[in-house]
Amino acid sequence: QHAQAHTHTHTQTHAQDYERIRDMTVAVVGMGGVGSVACEMLTRCGVGRLLIYDYDKVELANMNRLFFRPEHCGLTKTDAAAKTLTDINPDTAIESYTMNITTLEGFDAFKQSLTDPNTGASCVNLVLSCVDNYEARITINQVCLELQQDWMESGVSEDAVSGHIQLLVPGETACFQCVPPLVVASGIDERTLRREGVCAASLPTTMGITAGLLAQNALKYMLNFGTVSPYVGYVALKDFFPTMDIKPNPSCINPLCCEAQKAAVARQNSPEAVAAREAAAAAAAAAAAEPLHASNEWGIEMVAEDEEQGAAPSGQQAGSSSISGSTAQSGAQGDQTQAGGVSGIGSELKVDDLMAQLSALNQGS
Structure with a gap:
C-alpha cells in the first residue's frame, strides 16, 4: 500500500x-x-x-x-x-x-x-x-x-x-x-573569503x-x-x-x-x-515519415493554394446547377416561385439576395 x-x-x-x-x-x-x-x-x-x-x-x-x-x-x-x-x-x-x-x-x-x-x-x-x-x-x-x-x-x-x-x-x-x-x-x-554584503x-x-x-x-x-x-x-x-x-x-x-x-x-x-547511432537515425527518420493520424473519418484533405484556385470555376458550376435544380423543383410544385418573384437563382447571387428570395418564397407559401 x-x-x-x-x-x-x-x-x-x-x-x-x-x-x-x-x-x-x-x-x-x-x-x-x-x-x-x-x-x-x-x-x-x-x-x-x-x-x-x-x-x-x-x-x-x-x-x-x-x-x-x-x-x-x-x-x-x-x-x-x-x-x-x-x-x-x-x-x-x-x-x-x-x-x-x-x-x-x-x-x-x-x-x-x-x-x-x-x-x-x-x-x-x-x-x-x-x-x-x-x-x-x-x-x-x-x-x-x-x-x-x-x-x-x-x-x-x-x-x-x-x-x-x-x-x-x-x-x-x-x-x-x-x-x-x-x-x-x-x-x-575560499575559507578566507570575506562575505560582505x-x-x-x-x-x-x-x-x-x-x-x-x-x-x-x-x-x-x-x-x-x-x-x-x-x-x-x-x-x-x-x-x-x-x-x-x-x-x-x-x-x-x-x-x-x-x-x-x-x-x-x-x-x-x-x-x-x-x-x-545509424539505427537510431533510421528509426527517427521512419517515425517522422509516418502520418500522425492514420484514419481520417471526416475526410479532411489538404489542398495546395494553386489547386484550390483552379478548382473554383468547377465548384461554382456545381453550385449553380444545384441551386437551379432546386428552383426547378420548386417550379414543378406550382406557380409559387413565380408569385414570389423568383425566376431563377444563379451562382453569382450573394448570400443576402438568396436570403431575401427565400423569405419571399416563405411569404408566398
Missing part, C-alpha cells in the same frame, strides 16, 4: 517503466537546504534505496530552510533526515552515514560505502552532490572517477538568488577539475527550486525519459534558466579523467556504437 501511494503520480503510459524506481539506489551527499529536500522528493517518488551523508547537526539557524523542524535541533542531520524520510515512505531503505568525506578516513569510508564488495564496482545508480564547498566536491569527483560512476552536482550562490545543477559523466562531460571555479583558479582559499539568511525558495531541478533531472536519468540536462542554471532576479554543454578538458589535471576521456572516444568509435 505504501509503495502504491508513493508511485501514484506516474502516468499509465509509463507505468511499467516507472516501477523501476523501486530498484534504484541514490547516494545524496549533503543534507542542507538542497540535499534534504531532494531526498524528500525522491522518497515520495518511491526510490528504493537512499544513502545519505553529512557530518553536521541541526541547529535553529537551519529553520529558515525546508525539511528540518525545531524538534530536530541537536540531532545529526543524517539521523533527523533518516527518521523523517522513513516516516514519509517506509518502503524506501535509508542508510545514513555521519562522516566528513574530506578527511582521509572519511574518503575511504565514503568510497567503501559506494562499492559493491563482490564486484568492486559502484553499487549505486547515481550520486547527488549537495555540498557547499570545493573540497567536498573534489572528493566526490575523485571517488566517482575511480568507480566510473555518473553523478550530479548542485549548488546555490552566496547571495541565495541563483543556483545550478550539472551532470558529470566520466570521460563524456567535464569532471569537476576540468573547469575549476574562478576562486580556485585564482589561487584563493551577503544575505545572512538563505532563501528556501531558491534552494527548493534547485532541489526540484536536481530531483527531476535524476528521475529522467534513472528512468530514461525526456532530456537529461548537462547543465541548468537558475537566476532568480531575472527568472533566467541558462543551459549549456560542458565538454571535458583534454588537459585536465586529473589523470583518471584523461583516461576516461580516451575510453569514451574508443566507445563512441566502436562498430557497435556506430551501428546503434
Whole structure:
C-alpha cells in the first residue's frame, strides 16, 4: 500500500517503466537546504534505496530552510533526515552515514560505502552532490572517477538568488577539475573569503527550486525519459534558466579523467556504437515519415493554394446547377416561385439576395 501511494503520480503510459524506481539506489551527499529536500522528493517518488551523508547537526539557524523542524535541533542531520524520510515512505531503505568525506578516513569510508564488495564496482545508480564547498566536491569527483560512476552536482550562490545543477559523466562531460571555479583558479582559499554584503539568511525558495531541478533531472536519468540536462542554471532576479554543454578538458589535471576521456572516444568509435547511432537515425527518420493520424473519418484533405484556385470555376458550376435544380423543383410544385418573384437563382447571387428570395418564397407559401 505504501509503495502504491508513493508511485501514484506516474502516468499509465509509463507505468511499467516507472516501477523501476523501486530498484534504484541514490547516494545524496549533503543534507542542507538542497540535499534534504531532494531526498524528500525522491522518497515520495518511491526510490528504493537512499544513502545519505553529512557530518553536521541541526541547529535553529537551519529553520529558515525546508525539511528540518525545531524538534530536530541537536540531532545529526543524517539521523533527523533518516527518521523523517522513513516516516514519509517506509518502503524506501535509508542508510545514513555521519562522516566528513574530506578527511582521509572519511574518503575511504565514503568510497567503501559506494562499492559493491563482490564486484568492486559502484553499487549505486547515481550520486547527488549537495555540498557547499570545493573540497567536498573534489572528493566526490575523485571517488566517482575511480568507480566510473555518473553523478550530479548542485549548488546555490552566496547571495541565495541563483543556483545550478550539472551532470558529470566520466570521460563524456567535464569532471569537476576540468573547469575549476574562478576562486580556485585564482589561487584563493575560499575559507578566507570575506562575505560582505551577503544575505545572512538563505532563501528556501531558491534552494527548493534547485532541489526540484536536481530531483527531476535524476528521475529522467534513472528512468530514461525526456532530456537529461548537462547543465541548468537558475537566476532568480531575472527568472533566467541558462543551459549549456560542458565538454571535458583534454588537459585536465586529473589523470583518471584523461583516461576516461580516451575510453569514451574508443566507445563512441566502436562498430557497435556506430551501428546503434545509424539505427537510431533510421528509426527517427521512419517515425517522422509516418502520418500522425492514420484514419481520417471526416475526410479532411489538404489542398495546395494553386489547386484550390483552379478548382473554383468547377465548384461554382456545381453550385449553380444545384441551386437551379432546386428552383426547378420548386417550379414543378406550382406557380409559387413565380408569385414570389423568383425566376431563377444563379451562382453569382450573394448570400443576402438568396436570403431575401427565400423569405419571399416563405411569404408566398
